[in-house]
Amino acid sequence: MAKFELPKLPYAYNALEPFISEKIMQLHHDKHHQAYLDNLNKAIDIHPEWGEKSIEEILRTYDKAPDDIKGMLRNHGGGYYNHSLFWEMMSPAKGQSPLQSTAKMIDAQFGDFNTFKKQFSEGATKLFGSGWQWLVLDGTKLAFQSTQNQESPLTSGKIPILGIDVWEHAYYLDYQNRRAEYIDKWWNVVNWEYVEKKLSM
Numbered sequence: 001m002a003k004f005e006l007p008k009l010p011y012a013y014n015a016l017e018p019f020i021s022e023k024i025m026q027l028h029h030d031k032h033h034q035a036y037l038d039n040l041n042k043a044i045d046i047h048p049e050w051g052e053k054s055i056e057e058i059l060r061t062y063d064k065a066p067d068d069i070k071g072m073l074r075n076h077g078g079g080y081y082n083h084s085l086f087w088e089m090m091s092p093a094k095g096q097s098p099l100q101s102t103a104k105m106i107d108a109q110f111g112d113f114n115t116f117k118k119q120f121s122e123g124a125t126k127l128f129g130s131g132w133q134w135l136v137l138d139g140t141k142l143a144f145q146s147t148q149n150q151e152s153p154l155t156s157g158k159i160p161i162l163g164i165d166v167w168e169h170a171y172y173l174d175y176q177n178r179r180a181e182y183i184d185k186w187w188n189v190v191n192w193e194y195v196e197k198k199l200s201m
């Protein structure tokens with residue numbers, strides 16, 4: 001019995017154009033996200049007791065899982081969770097800016113928004129291979145984190161606030177090898193309302 005389900009995209013496939021194309025969103029959600037989900041559910045079929053945990057709990061504790069599903073939980077559980085967040089972290093309401101408490105926290109931690117944006121983008125650009133660049137809560141402080149493959153910030157005790165997928169499947173059809181350009185355009189579709197809500201939780 002499949003425990004986890006594919007969340008619906010909270011907007012139309014073409015809603016993030018011209019920054020992220022309909023074609024990418026279709027493949028990314030319907031094929032890539034679906035594959036992470038299917039493989040996560042396969043792991044849970046092998047050891048159903050792991051299906052009694054939330055995905056967050058799985059990602060915090062998979063190190064204690066049996067060896068035959070540990071890697072599946074890390075890679076596919078992480079991929080399932082990261083993409084579920086990623087769709088929510090973007091919005092068709094293009095060109096938003098950080099809202100009140102977010103702006104305040106960013107200024108306090110990084111000096112100003114442009115410095116924050118530059119450092120986040122640099123982290124995303126320099127990440128070697130496939131992975132994610134995150135803004136996380138580390139205790140009560142905002143911090144950057146780069147993770148390889150589908151590793152979740154939850155595994156190292158951080159809370160993901162905002163993240164960008166820099167796997168080639170996230171941008172290759174639109175930007176080919178120009179990752180920096182993809183990152184630059186991606187700022188247009190950041191869902192700052194989502195970030196504000198996460199930070200006031």
Ligand code: MN3
Pocket residue numbers: 028032083165167169170
């Ligand atoms: Mn992806």
